[in-house]
Amino acid sequence: MADPTGPRGTGDFLHDARRELAGMLEEGLDHPSTKPVLLWGAMGAAAAVVLPFVTIPLGLAAGAGYKFYKRVRPD
Template sequence: MDDFNTPKDNGDFLTDARQELAGMLQDGMSHPSTKPVLLWGAAGAAAAIVLPFVTIPLGLAAGAGYKFYKRVRPD
């Protein structure tokens, strides 16, 4: 039986990331990766407010990108 909370590891990062992103776009907020990625993006944006030389969009992208990477490659 498939566990939908853990992404599949096919060995190729780009293929796995593309499949995960397609699932997130297709399922929206019901996809198990969407909420954690958005939460980490918001945390990155909040951290960017207090850090000098880091803009809010950069913090948002860094936080969301980190969590998306950890969802595709958890180890």
């Protein structure tokens, strides 16, 4: 199900991702994508603590990257 607060895309992933990231950097925590991306990053870092061979920065990047991707491409 598509997120109603998610961005409306143009079809070009790089353009949409750049626009979304620029909005997140400009608006900070007021942007609707910032908090979910940070939360998933924290969950990825927490999961990395328990998983062998996964470092905390890798877990952070994986969690945040996954949620950022799903915000840009919800389907």
